[in-house]
Amino acid sequence: MQETISQNQTDIEHGISEASFKKLCDEFRKYNHIDPKLFETYHVKRGLRNEDGTGVLTGLTLICNVHGYMIDDNEKVPVEGDLIYRGISIKDLVAGCETENRFGFEEVIWLLLFGHLPDATTLENFTKILANCRELPNYFTEDVLMKAPSANIMNQLGQAVLALYAYDRNPDENTVVNVLRQSIWLIARMPTIMVNAYQVKRRHFDHETMFIHPLESGHSTAESILATMRSDKKFTDQEAKLLDLCLMLHAEHGGGNNSSFTCRVLSSTGSDTYAAISGAIGSLKGPRHGGANIKVMQMMDYIKEGVEDWNDDDEIADFLAKILRKEAGDGAGLIYGMGHAVYTLSDPRAVILKKYAKKLADQTEHAEEFHLLESVERLAPAVFAQVKGSDKNICANVDLYSGMVYKVLGVPPELYTPLFAVARIAGWCAHRIEEMTTSNRIMRPAYKAVSTMQAYVPLAEREPLL
Numbered sequence: 258m259q260e261t262i263s264q265n266q267t268d269i270e271h272g273i274s275e276a277s278f279k280k281l282c283d284e285f286r287k288y289n290h291i292d293p294k295l296f297e298t299y300h301v302k303r304g305l306r307n308e309d310g311t312g313v314l315t316g317l318t319l320i321c322n323v324h325g326y327m328i329d330d331n332e333k334v335p336v337e338g339d340l341i342y343r344g345i346s347i348k349d350l351v352a353g354c355e356t357e358n359r360f361g362f363e364e365v366i367w368l369l370l371f372g373h374l375p376d377a378t379t380l381e382n383f384t385k386i387l388a389n390c391r392e393l394p395n396y397f398t399e400d401v402l403m404k405a406p407s408a409n410i411m412n413q414l415g416q417a418v419l420a421l422y423a424y425d426r427n428p429d430e431n432t433v434v435n436v437l438r439q440s441i442w443l444i445a446r447m448p449t450i451m452v453n454a455y456q457v458k459r460r461h462f463d464h465e466t467m468f469i470h471p472l473e474s475g476h477s478t479a480e481s482i483l484a485t486m487r488s489d490k491k492f493t494d495q496e497a498k499l500l501d502l503c504l505m506l507h508a509e510h511g512g513g514n515n516s517s518f519t520c521r522v523l524s525s526t527g528s529d530t531y532a533a534i535s536g537a538i539g540s541l542k543g544p545r546h547g548g549a550n551i552k553v554m555q556m557m558d559y560i561k562e563g564v565e566d567w568n569d570d571d572e573i574a575d576f577l578a579k580i581l582r583k584e585a586g587d588g589a590g591l592i593y594g595m596g597h598a599v600y601t602l603s604d605p606r607a608v609i610l611k612k613y614a615k616k617l618a619d620q621t622e623h624a625e626e627f628h629l630l631e632s633v634e635r636l637a638p639a640v641f642a643q644v645k646g647s648d649k650n651i652c653a654n655v656d657l658y659s660g661m662v663y664k665v666l667g668v669p670p671e672l673y674t675p676l677f678a679v680a681r682i683a684g685w686c687a688h689r690i691e692e693m694t695t696s697n698r699i700m701r702p703a704y705k706a707v708s709t710m711q712a713y714v715p716l717a718e719r720e721p722l723l
């Protein structure tokens with residue numbers, strides 16, 4: 258709260274004096290403290306987690322299985338992670354596309370939405386449908402993105418998705434047919450919104466030239482992003498296939514991850530598709546969730562500056578300990594890109610991304626930085642155990658290496674988390690439809706009231722504060 262006063266000094270000066278605002282903050286602190294011990298007293302499932310760290314069971318799903326541990330005799334046993342879309346391991350989906358040297362994101366979208374693999378003709382037609390739906394409504398970029406530009410592309414994505422409600426002639430009908438239609442349009446349009454919002458940001462905030470290139474109908478999603486993001490529209494097939502792989506890996510992660518759950522919570526009220534998806538975008542932005550990918554790269558800047566010898570494990574470990582003790586880094590006490598709510602020994606996406614990041618970085622100017630990132634992955638678990646006194650295994654998550662891959666691909670940092678959203682919208686849409694069609698209950702957990710009663714005092718008898 259204290260920092261907020263100085264950060265928002267000018268805003269505050271316009272409406273409220275600093276002294277008055279300080280009084281408001283003191284008032285807030287006086288009446289809004291909950292003794293942390295009460296969470297144990299009332300067995301509160303903080304973060305909707307059971308005592309052993311497993312998630313509270315809130316639903317059933319056919320869409321995805323995030324496999325991170327086994328339960329043996331009521332004990333959680335750590336295992337290597339697997340991520341299974343509609344019964345097929347992500348490793349097999351990635352290997353299949355690699356062997357056949359083709360794009361895979363469109364196939365994954367189909368698989369997540371419909372539940373089985375498409376045949377060749379269906380895939381070709383579905384890819385064409387997505388490409389045809391990629392164009393934004395007339396003047397959408399001018400009227401929505403350029404009228405209220407934002408330096409943050411995640412906020413701009415959320416705003417644009419909400420605005421698309423007004424361009425839909427049937428926005429509120431929550432039938433499968435209508436929501437599928439909305440889903441396909443939204444999945445197809447997200448990359449265009451992202452790139453156009455980025456171009457507007459470049460012009461408005463960075464004083465650079467803005468390129469709004471026309472879309473090319475034959476492009477896959479990954480090719481379309483690279484062609485429209487870059488001023489010269491040029492990219493190699495290898496670059497497009499790598500971006501496509503990133504999209505495949507980020508497309509889905511079960512119903513319990515925070516953004517998909519947010520989408521399910523909103524969907525459980527009967528709200529519209531645009532509201533549910535913009536809520537999920539807001540959730541994904543958070544640095545403990547999808548926003549961790551940009552935080553990893555910022556953390557690496559702190560490490561690069563604070564560690565003199567990048568080959569000295571002791572010096573790196575000391576710096577990581579400082580991060581955990583909130584003495585270094587952004588002050589949050591988190592080693593970004595490490596730890597996961599489900600995975601224990603490994604996140605399969607991080608394993609795959611690391612392999613590609615290494616291949617890309619080796620023999621380039623990024624080799625040393627990649628090596629340092631690897632050291633963070635190797636040293637963080639022991640430092641975490643020592644500083645936190647925890648026996649919990651923390652492994653690298655998907656966000657540890659994705660930023661490095663994007664950096665080598667020349668993707669600007671402000672698009673790291675938006676790219677996650679461009680991929681994950683496929684999973685969000687599948688979960689929204691599943692929530693609508695199988696759950697039929699409004700999400701409504703409980704909060705135990707721990708307030709004490711207070712007497713009502715007539716207005717004239719209250720002490721003045723401001």
Ligand SMILES: CC(=O)SCCNC(=O)CCNC(=O)[C@H](O)C(C)(C)COP(=O)(O)OP(=O)(O)OC[C@H]1O[C@@H](n2cnc3c(N)ncnc32)[C@H](O)[C@@H]1OP(=O)(O)O
Binds near residue numbers: 594654655
């Ligand atoms: C796409 C994704 O969302 S992947 C995750 C991306 N997020 C990050 O990389 C941020 C860093 N990691 C984290 O914050 C966590 O590991 C999460 C949010 C991913 C998972 O969190 P949880 O499941 O709640 O943590 P968990 O119960 O496993 O951890 C227990 C303790 O370890 C801490 N912890 C876990 N991971 C880390 C970490 N990387 N750095 C510092 N502390 C950590 C928790 O803050 C918690 O501390 P506390 O008891 O003092 O409050």
Ligand SMILES: O=C([O-])CC(=O)C(=O)O
Binds near residue numbers: 598599
């Ligand atoms: O499952 C989670 O909690 C977070 C995650 O890795 C994801 O959403 O990709």
